[in-house]
Amino acid sequence: MTLTAHVPSAVQRRRLAYRRRQTVRSVLVAAASTAVLGTLLVVAVTGAPGWDRVRRSFLDPTIARDALPDVLTGLWLNLRLLVCCAVGALLLGLLVALLRTLRGPVFFPVRALAAGYTYTFRGLPLIIVLYLLTLGVPGLRLAGTPSVLVLGALALIVTYGGYLAEVFRAGIESVHPSQFAAARSLGLTYRQAMRHVILPQAVRRVAPPLLNDVVALQKDVGLVSLAGPIDAVRAAQIATAESFNYTPYIVAGVLFVLLAIPLIAVTDWVTLRAARRAGR
Amino acid sequence: MPPVLTCRGVRKEFGGQPVLADLDLTVAEHEVVALIGASGSGKSTLLRCVNLLEEIDDGVIELDGEDISDPRVDPDRVRRRIGMVFQSYNLFPHLSVLANITLAPRRVHRRDRAEAEAQARDLLARVGLADKADAYPDRLSGGQQQRVAIVRALANSPRLMLLDEITSALDPELVGEVLAMVRDLKADGMTMVLATHEMGFARDVADRVCFLDGGRVIEQGPPEQVLGEPVQPRTRQFLRRIIDAGRL
Structure with a gap:
């Protein structure tokens, strides 16, 4: 088969040239408007009457350098907590969602328990759960009580597990019942149909909101510092109290944003991929 | 009888x-x-x-x-x-054609993967869909999807369709x-x-x-x-x- 490359007609060549010119114009306009807005912002902030004082108390490089090691040590705790809590909360959420979707009268108490759990822990403020677990549980003076850090992580897991359970449940219920009927009519049991047909589709659909909750969790893990352990924000607070300068907070804030960027990028990528799959 | x-x-x-x-x-x-x-x-x-x-x-x-x-x-x-085929095909969109067909033979009838896939490819070839084994359902026409759905039901060797x-x-x-x-x-x-x-x-x-x-x-x-x-x-x-x- 001889296939000669298609030669665009004169009309099409004119269209292509026009579109190229439009692209160049768009880029130039975007660059110009960004430059203008950026300049205005810089002028407005640095030209403010109190700018020098603010710069000294929020953006002091020496203090930033001094505070960095402690804040990084705290951030390491945030990171470890995040990984453990994210895994724990995802597993707990999935389990509760599966229990809530079980049918049959035998499972009524399980369903009721799972529903009660999501109602309670989505309503209860995280700080109260933290206090109950990290201060209340050790107060029982039971033998083998885990450390405050573990209890704090548990508080985060049970709280976020409630949110994630509802996200998973929404995903499970969004898969059309005909998929379940088709799976069952092939002889697959309820568990097999869930495992091989419903869950893979459900999880794919709700991956973006799940990851979004993990991004939120990343900021909330720091709240365990209320019970004692020193996370990045708490370390910054201590450094601020020592130097009477707020720069350590900025250091911690920048580090948090840097930590969030990869996770948010993954979320965006997953969302984009899901949208593309749905649209193809 | x-x-x-x-x-x-x-x-x-x-x-x-x-x-x-x-x-x-x-x-x-x-x-x-x-x-x-x-x-x-x-x-x-x-x-x-x-x-x-x-x-x-x-x-x-x-x-x-x-x-x-x-x-x-x-x-x-x-x-x-019993093999059942639906009006709306009901293929599993997250699985390839081959995986759709071998799901029940492997999970329900506990056949090993190679055997189930060989049987599936054989059935697909018979209905002229051999080249679609690794495609996903949304890449097939409605007629092709429905033929795959029939093959999927047949892979269980049903007594009744x-x-x-x-x-x-x-x-x-x-x-x-x-x-x-x-x-x-x-x-x-x-x-x-x-x-x-x-x-x-x-x-x-x-x-x-x-x-x-x-x-x-x-x-x-x-x-x-x-x-x-x-x-x-x-x-x-x-x-x-x-x-x-x-x-x-």
Whole structure:
């Protein structure tokens, strides 16, 4: 088969040239408007009457350098907590969602328990759960009580597990019942149909909101510092109290944003991929 | 030898409204039975009841002489012997064609992967879809998807096939390829019950046509008789409407 490359007609060549010119114009306009807005912002902030004082108390490089090691040590705790809590909360959420979707009268108490759990822990403020677990549980003076850090992580897991359970449940219920009927009519049991047909589709659909909750969790893990352990924000607070300068907070804030960027990028990528799959 | 399928006095209600009322139907081995009738006459409901996707409210359904409407019967065990194909294909979109077909053989019948895949590829080749084994369902035309759905049901080596309006969602030019496949199945001796709106197809492939109205079989017989010289006034009325619509 001889296939000669298609030669665009004169009309099409004119269209292509026009579109190229439009692209160049768009880029130039975007660059110009960004430059203008950026300049205005810089002028407005640095030209403010109190700018020098603010710069000294929020953006002091020496203090930033001094505070960095402690804040990084705290951030390491945030990171470890995040990984453990994210895994724990995802597993707990999935389990509760599966229990809530079980049918049959035998499972009524399980369903009721799972529903009660999501109602309670989505309503209860995280700080109260933290206090109950990290201060209340050790107060029982039971033998083998885990450390405050573990209890704090548990508080985060049970709280976020409630949110994630509802996200998973929404995903499970969004898969059309005909998929379940088709799976069952092939002889697959309820568990097999869930495992091989419903869950893979459900999880794919709700991956973006799940990851979004993990991004939120990343900021909330720091709240365990209320019970004692020193996370990045708490370390910054201590450094601020020592130097009477707020720069350590900025250091911690920048580090948090840097930590969030990869996770948010993954979320965006997953969302984009899901949208593309749905649209193809 | 008992018939493959026997329905006696089957009743099914939805919200107090009877959809099947005292329905009797017998299907012998290698027989192809076409269920015709207006929308809402209970064709699909009957098929879903036979596959135990719906619980019946009275009567008895027997598969190879075994009462499968007994609540003590394990529905999964029954469904393994029945292949069902739906109007909307219901392929699993997250699995490739091959994985769709091998899912039940591997998970339900515990066959090993290589064996199940070899069988699936063989079945696909027979219906001219060998090159689609690794494609995902959304890359296939409606006709191809429905043929894969039929292959998926066949991979379980069913005793009985239930085809629920399998051409209703297809573009007219794609209907032929699916119907040809059903014709081949009949030639292989597969026992089938199909609900259909394609009167030409019912005449062509069915050994017996059953006209359902008001939840019961009110006329049945060879296609030439039921479609050509119907006895019941309701059947005549139905067929006249079909002819007026240009579907026969």
